[in-house]
Amino acid sequence: MTIEEFQEKFGIIGHSAAMKEVVATVMQVAPTDVTVLISGESGVGKEVIARAVHGASSRSEKEIVAVNCGAIPEGILESELFGHQRGAFTGAVDSRKGYFEIADGGTLFLDEIGDMPLPTQVKLLRVIETGEFMRVGSSSTQTSDVRVIAASNKSLQDEVAKGYFRQDLYFRLRSVNLFIPPLRERREDIPAFVEKFSKDFVERNKISFGGFTLDAVEALKSLDWPGNVRELKNLVESVIVLERGKRVDAGAIDKYLPKRETVYVGEPSGKFLPVRLDKTPEESERELILRALWEIKNDLVDLKTLMASGETARRLSLPLPHRLPEPSEEIRGSADGRDLNLEEMEKQLIKTAIERFHGNKRLAAEALGISMRSLYRKLQEYKLRDV
Numbered sequence: 001m002t003i004e005e006f007q008e009k010f011g012i013i014g015h016s017a018a019m020k021e022v023v024a025t026v027m028q029v030a031p032t033d034v035t036v037l038i039s040g041e042s043g044v045g046k047e048v049i050a051r052a053v054h055g056a057s058s059r060s061e062k063e064i065v066a067v068n069c070g071a072i073p074e075g076i077l078e079s080e081l082f083g084h085q086r087g088a089f090t091g092a093v094d095s096r097k098g099y100f101e102i103a104d105g106g107t108l109f110l111d112e113i114g115d116m117p118l119p120t121q122v123k124l125l126r127v128i129e130t131g132e133f134m135r136v137g138s139s140s141t142q143t144s145d146v147r148v149i150a151a152s153n154k155s156l157q158d159e160v161a162k163g164y165f166r167q168d169l170y171f172r173l174r175s176v177n178l179f180i181p182p183l184r185e186r187r188e189d190i191p192a193f194v195e196k197f198s199k200d201f202v203e204r205n206k207i208s209f210g211g212f213t214l215d216a217v218e219a220l221k222s223l224d225w226p227g228n229v230r231e232l233k234n235l236v237e238s239v240i241v242l243e244r245g246k247r248v249d250a251g252a253i254d255k256y257l258p259k260r261e262t263v264y265v266g267e268p269s270g271k272f273l274p275v276r277l278d279k280t281p282e283e284s285e286r287e288l289i290l291r292a293l294w295e296i297k298n299d300l301v302d303l304k305t306l307m308a309s310g311e312t313a314r315r316l317s318l319p320l321p322h323r324l325p326e327p328s329e330e331i332r333g334s335a336d337g338r339d340l341n342l343e344e345m346e347k348q349l350i351k352t353a354i355e356r357f358h359g360n361k362r363l364a365a366e367a368l369g370i371s372m373r374s375l376y377r378k379l380q381e382y383k384l385r386d387v
């Protein structure tokens with residue numbers, strides 16, 4: 001099979017030298033059982049490549065099992081991966097299989113592996129090397145035949161230097177390291193992405209679109225795309241929806257292009273969302289109020305979660321109340337006098353933060369002052385996965 005045929009089969013766009021090299025390596029390593037590490041910034045296409053590695057392997061009859069290590073609370077990641085025995089911990093009323101058992105005979109895709117806690121990394125290294133693991137709360141070893149593909153948008157090397165990632169595991173993983181460069185370093189791929197994303201979107205939604213002019217494509221090529229391919233795809237799709245039926249030139253897309261110049265209000269502690277310079281004072285003020293409310297809401301939610309888990313009570317050795325009061329969902333007195341639905345507000349803020357940071361969830365979480373895990377949880381809760 002040629003590189004082009006392989007790309008066609010697995011829907012991998014891009015004829016830049018960098019992309020061809022990645023694909024050529026994928027074709028070489030896919031049929032083996034070797035562990036693969038895929039690295040690159042957010043939105044560069046790590047999952048697309050992981051799926052191709054699995055799809056071109058002898059394990060392809062089984063579905064690839066994908067686990068986002070950054071989205072699962074640290075406390076339960078280990079039992080999610082390796083399973084647990086009945087009674088292993090409070091609440092473990094049944095024994096449960098972990099992903100290593102579920103993926104037996106197939107491929108396990110460990111996304112955001114840089115977020116895996118150190119003790120879990122030890123166990124992961126062992127299962128990669130020997131195929132053996134233990135369910136949480138069990139003393140007998142089990143075996144599983146799983147091919148591991150890991151991905152990270154953090155530099156694992158940096159994480160090792162900081163002491164957050166085990167060097168032995170890093171060395172084991174990086175034996176095949178597929179680095180996918182950011183889109184700004186392979187701009188020649190942009191026209192093909194624009195064409196494919198437009199065609200797919202128009203077909204899927206049965207809407208008409210006059211296409212992008214050459215100068216529009218040139219404008220798209222000249223941008224830096226901090227959110228990489230995901231950001232480009234989102235932009236193409238918004239333009240098609242909002243410019244329905246028209247032919248779009250550089251002038252028309254200009255208004256959809258993200259405004260990059262931002263300033264921070266208050267201390268640059270990372271707790272604040274950037275405020276655009278082009279906003280009116282009223283809009284900025286409203287945003288600040290929303291932000292303050294958002295923090296209050298956050299505290300309430302955290303408190304509620306803690307209390308519901310009984311953790312605070314246990315930690316403080318307080319008796320647990322039988323029924324916990326529900327925090328009120330709405331508070332009155334928003335800037336314009338309307339009722340402000342806090343859930344809706346939180347959703348909007350998360351959306352805004354992710355859009356501002358062009359799909360980079362890490363930066364968005366930092367700006368919102370919440371952890372990556374909380375952000376993923378919220379995205380799931382509000383079904384915002386693909387913003």
Ligand SMILES: Nc1ncnc2c1ncn2[C@@H]1O[C@H](COP(=O)(O)OP(=O)(O)OP(=O)(O)O)[C@@H](O)[C@H]1O
Nearest residue numbers: 011012013041042043044045046047048153229230
């Ligand atoms: N080479 C490619 N060919 C086709 N589609 C691509 C390619 N690269 C990225 N995409 C598309 O861009 C979007 C983002 O890709 P993907 O989810 O694989 O990124 P990622 O690197 O896993 O991002 P993250 O680190 O945020 O998880 C997806 O919709 C994907 O289909």
Ligand SMILES: [Mg+2]
Nearest residue numbers: 046047111151
């Ligand atoms: Mg991904």
